Amino acid sequence: MKRFVEGADREQATLFPESLEDWVGEDNPVRVIDVYVDELDLAELGFAGVDPKTTGRPSYHPSVLLKLYIYGYLNAVHSSRRLEREAGRNVEVMWLTRRLAPDHKTIADFRKDNGPAIRKVCARFVELCRRLGLFAEASVAIDGSKFKAVNNRDRNFTEAKMKRRMAQIEESVARYLHQLESADRQERSKARAMKIDRLSEKIAKLQEEMQRLEALDKQRLAQPDNQISLTDTDARSMATSGRGSGVVGYNVQAAVDTTHHLIVAHEVTTSGSDRSQLAPMSKMTKAVLGVGKLDVVADRGYFTSEQILECVEADVTVTLPKPQTSNNKLRGRFVKSDFRYVASKDVYICPAGETLKFYYTNEEKGLTLRRYWTNACASCAIKSKCTTGAQRRITRWEHEHVLEDVQRRLDENPQAMRVRRETVEHPFGTLKARMGATHFLMKRLKNVKTEMALAVLAYNLTRVMNIIGIGPLMRAMRA
Structure with missing residues (x-):
């Protein structure tokens, strides 16, 4: 006779371990977070509240909130309200915070008020990776990816969007005016009067919307890039690889180590193009690695003559394909x-x-x-x-x-573009999967940079734990 697996009786008494320590194994990643934060000099990094005030209500030490956030981004929990709930029900978080349970506003304010310091925490872990010899080869792949902001598409206005919306309103007003003229020619009745009132009300609302759009258009024209976002003023409309698609968000640049796929350097920009990012990202990566020479591979979106020359002058060897801008080849002519x-x-x-x-x-x-x-x-x-x-x-x-040297290197190493794709596209996919459908939760560029730093730190932590193991990593942090 077949039976289902039966659960335990909810009324039955249970003997749980006497301490939280018994719930957290020696190979639990939460121990890595605990050791890493404890070994940091938070005052030197610029965290507020390291030294408590002598008066007023006792505050939480920044190490508690930092550990909570790193745990959250390591486990795809980014919301301050969700972290508040985790602190009250998750045994790992209870162990990490010593049963402290900050409210969601305290958690959110910590991330908002300590952005520069949190970004330094991410950079310190990259320094640790360098000391561990994980960047033996000074070779990286650079790429950019568009991450969504909290700003909806309908709350972003570009020149094309503004013209399209105004044209739609004018078309609707013309249609309603035509219907209004037709109603005026009909015999007087209650239904006719109601229809005229309804059409007049719709026309008035559309005229108000047109006035609002005209005011927004003046603000838009005052912006350097001729676009404006209402929810997150720093978010920008950007084209994506899908034809006819786009996203209102930020362009995240990343330099990824070709050996272990660790993110060496990253930056969040409001530019939808990668064309001006090659030299800045290369120089930043070179400084982080502390090397004299650097090999960089990128896609054709980074090809700019001035940027490539700037890289050469900085002892950065770049490999990338040149985009085909002439139509002669398609016409059967020589290029x-x-x-x-x-x-x-x-x-x-x-x-x-x-x-x-x-x-x-x-x-x-x-x-x-x-x-x-x-x-x-x-x-x-x-x-x-x-x-x-x-x-x-x-x-x-x-x-x-x-x-010509760039093209020669590409001809001699035709696998370079495959290496680039296999190196840098995986980290972006992992970051977006962890961050969810709406990638960024905060507004403004400075806060988005903080979110990205936490996401990159969590990604690098996971990679290093998988590469060298949890025990060796904790020993290296204590060294």
Whole structure:
């Protein structure tokens, strides 16, 4: 005869362990959090409330609240209200906080008021990883990902959104006015009067909305990037990889170690583009690792001539593909890469074997450009595959050799882009999975940076515990 597994009687007396210590095993990650925070000099890091006041109500030591937050981000519990509940029911949290149970406002205020110090705690753990030799190879992959803010799409206004919404209102007003004219031509009745009142009320509301949008549009035009967010004023509308999709949020940049996939450096920006981030992120990573030279791999979204040159001048070797900006290849015509440059003679050789000589130099958008062409194009047999103009001209940047070195490295190491993808996309996926559907809970850039630092610290903690083990990690923290 089949039976179900039966549970215990709820009225039966139970003998629990006498102390919380018996509930937390030696290999429990919560012990790592406890040791790590206890070994930090919180006053030096800038935490408020390390030294209690002599008067007033006793306060919680910042170490208690810091441990609580690190535990929360390690276990995908970011809300201050949820952390408050965990402190009263979770045995691990009771052990970690010594049965202290702060209220949600105290918990939330700690994160809000100690942002810079919390970000330093994240940086200190990266320093520990460096001392442990986990960054033996000075090689990282850099990438950016869009994280959602608490600002809804309907509470963000760009030029395109504003025009679209105003056009919708004008269309609705025109439709209601047409219906109002039709109602005026009908015989007088109670139903006709009610319809006219209803349409008049709708038109009045739409006119009020138009006035509100016009006022918002003036505020929008005063912003440097011509967009405005009402809930989180720092959040920005950004395009994502999905066609026609976008997100109102922040662009998180990360430099990830190619060996152990640890996040070496990160930054939260309000720019939706990665084009100006390569050099700053590379220099930041180089400073964190304390190395003289650094190898960086990134995707084509970071390709900018000035940024690559800045990296070279900072002893950073970058590998990334160049985006195809010309449509000639799609049209079956030759592109610049089909022309061979001869450095010793400072000339280009075209696919037909003709020599394109240097003629003059000019400046465009701050770049010094050299111009090359030949007068043999008119009689060339394959001119139709090259250009529709009188002659094909080639432009060369004065530091073009830097870009050629980048392309050469990519040709010699075709697996670099796969390494980049396998290195940096996994951490972003893990961070977003832990942070949930609405990634950031706080408003404003400075607070979002604090949230990101806690999320990165939790990610790195998990990685190092998996790499070297909980026991060795705690011994290294005490050393």
